[in-house]
Amino acid sequence: MHSSLPPPPPPPSAATPIRVVPDIPGRGRALVAARAIKPGEVLLTDSPLLLYPALDSADGSFSSSFCGHCYRTLAAGVPRSPLASVGALPLCPGCSGQVRFCGEPCRAMALLSSHTPWACRALSMIRSAGRLPPPLDGAEGRSQVAFLVAAYNLAAASPEDFRRLLSLQGDAGDHASPELPLALHSLMGSISPPLDPAGFSPELTAALLSKDRMNAFGLMEPAGVGSGGEVEKRVRAYGIYPNASLFNHDCLPNACRFDYVDGGSDRNTEIIVRAIHEIPEGRELCLSYFPVNWTFKERQKRLLEDYGFSCACDRCLVEKGWKEQDEEEEKEDHKVASMEDEEAEDDEDEGMEGVVEEGDGDFPHAYFFVRFMCQRENCGGTLAPLPPSPQGVTSGVMECNACGGLRKGDDPCDDGGGEDDGIVVDG
Numbered sequence: 001m002h003s004s005l006p007p008p009p010p011p012p013s014a015a016t017p018i019r020v021v022p023d024i025p026g027r028g029r030a031l032v033a034a035r036a037i038k039p040g041e042v043l044l045t046d047s048p049l050l051l052y053p054a055l056d057s058a059d060g061s062f063s064s065s066f067c068g069h070c071y072r073t074l075a076a077g078v079p080r081s082p083l084a085s086v087g088a089l090p091l092c093p094g095c096s097g098q099v100r101f102c103g104e105p106c107r108a109m110a111l112l113s114s115h116t117p118w119a120c121r122a123l124s125m126i127r128s129a130g131r132l133p134p135p136l137d138g139a140e141g142r143s144q145v146a147f148l149v150a151a152y153n154l155a156a157a158s159p160e161d162f163r164r165l166l167s168l169q170g171d172a173g174d175h176a177s178p179e180l181p182l183a184l185h186s187l188m189g190s191i192s193p194p195l196d197p198a199g200f201s202p203e204l205t206a207a208l209l210s211k212d213r214m215n216a217f218g219l220m221e222p223a224g225v226g227s228g229g230e231v232e233k234r235v236r237a238y239g240i241y242p243n244a245s246l247f248n249h250d251c252l253p254n255a256c257r258f259d260y261v262d263g264g265s266d267r268n269t270e271i272i273v274r275a276i277h278e279i280p281e282g283r284e285l286c287l288s289y290f291p292v293n294w295t296f297k298e299r300q301k302r303l304l305e306d307y308g309f310s311c312a313c314d315r316c317l318v319e320k321g322w323k324e325q326d327e328e329e330e331k332e333d334h335k336v337a338s339m340e341d342e343e344a345e346d347d348e349d350e351g352m353e354g355v356v357e358e359g360d361g362d363f364p365h366a367y368f369f370v371r372f373m374c375q376r377e378n379c380g381g382t383l384a385p386l387p388p389s390p391q392g393v394t395s396g397v398m399e400c401n402a403c404g405g406l407r408k409g410d411d412p413c414d415d416g417g418g419e420d421d422g423i424v425v426d427g
């Protein structure tokens with residue numbers, strides 16, 4: 001006779017963890033916790049409406065180190081000639097091998113969507129033009145051309161997706177000066193997009209550029225290591241993710257996003273947003289729009305210039321009251337606090353709210369830096385636990401969303417492996 005098996009564990013709550021709030025005064029649309037959320041829980045997985053290449057930081061060109069469609073890192077030393085021998089990576093037939101693909105499926109998809117003959121001609125023109133005339137001569141100008149090429153292409157390929165792009169935050173009037181959008185509009189006109197030009201007014205181009213500025217996520221290159229052991233970070237591509245674009249900003253975020261562009265999945269350009277710590281039902285879910293170790297001044301400047309608001313989050317309210325100090329000193333304070341303020345860890349079970357209020361009077365959010373900021377030099381990444389087990393048990397492994405490092409254990413100084421930097425596995 002068989003003894004009956006124990007019943008399976010109850011499934012974790014299947015109810016969706018997030019809900020959209022149509023308007024929070026002064027903040028616009030927002031995402032809030034639809035139920036209590038566990039540390040590391042996946043809040044959202046999102047696919048891009050469009051992707052476009054970043055510039056190579058060495059020479060300002062579009063990098064050919066990544067697949068021209070899915071942006072996976074291409075193996076070094078692969079032949080680039082169209083006549084290259086068997087085993088070479090497929091190339092775009094139209095731009096003399098400037099754009100390479102990780103395989104035939106990506107090339108075939110690209111030629112129908114992201115790298116149509118028109119997009120190929122437009123990007124080739126930008127490449128061969130060398131330096132663009134002012135005010136487009138900076139790195140920003142070229143990236144924006146690449147964005148507009150992708151946006152015009154999207155309009156031609158999928159009007160529905162283009163409407164989703166238009167529904168995102170950002171208007172024609174959000175530019176500090178109309179000069180740059182006008183110059184970009186006239187450049188795009190000269191490249192002749194494959195659409196009724198009347199559909200693309202200067203206002204529409206300006207609105208698209210604002211949407212890009214306020215909503216694009218950078219997909220990072222694999223983290224390099226500088227000569228001093230510090231993390232080197234560069235963006236390989238930018239993407240517009242329509243659902244993730246609804247997260248508002250907080251300088252002490254409760255969620256952070258991960259990407260795994262070089263992972264094995266055929267959906268490698270998806271981004272995944274996970275909870276950093278426990279979040280009660282009804283709380284707004286926020287990301288930080290930049291590394292959490294930026295100073296008060298740097299954060300306020302970026303938020304005002306690029307996103308059009310002055311941040312009044314708990315952290316900014318505290319730091320606003322700090323006496324003037326130079327930025328390096330402020331950064332040093334964060335570092336020292338995160339190394340020294342071990343007492344704050346005792347408050348972990350109370351959740352972030354209690355901890356933030358009970359920490360050091362001058363630096364009440366020290367706990368966040370101790371627990372959730374990557375300690376690798378120059379990384380500035382945020383740590384979130386790996387997703388909970390199917391039984392809902394919180395993982396003891398924290399993952400950095402910038403360098404990909406994994407850290408084991410609750411104690412930020414206990415890396416479980418005796419390494420100085422607290423990293424036990426590099427992702």
Ligand SMILES: C[S@@+](CC[C@H](N)C(=O)[O-])C[C@H]1O[C@@H](n2cnc3c(N)ncnc32)[C@H](O)[C@@H]1O
Pocket residue numbers: 026027028029030168169214215245246247248249250306307308309310311312
């Ligand atoms: C990526 S969108 C976020 C979603 C946006 N609220 C919406 O309605 O689509 C970025 C914009 O949201 C608003 N926003 C984000 N975080 C905010 C905050 N902490 N305070 C005020 N406004 C914020 C700003 O208008 C910003 O440009």
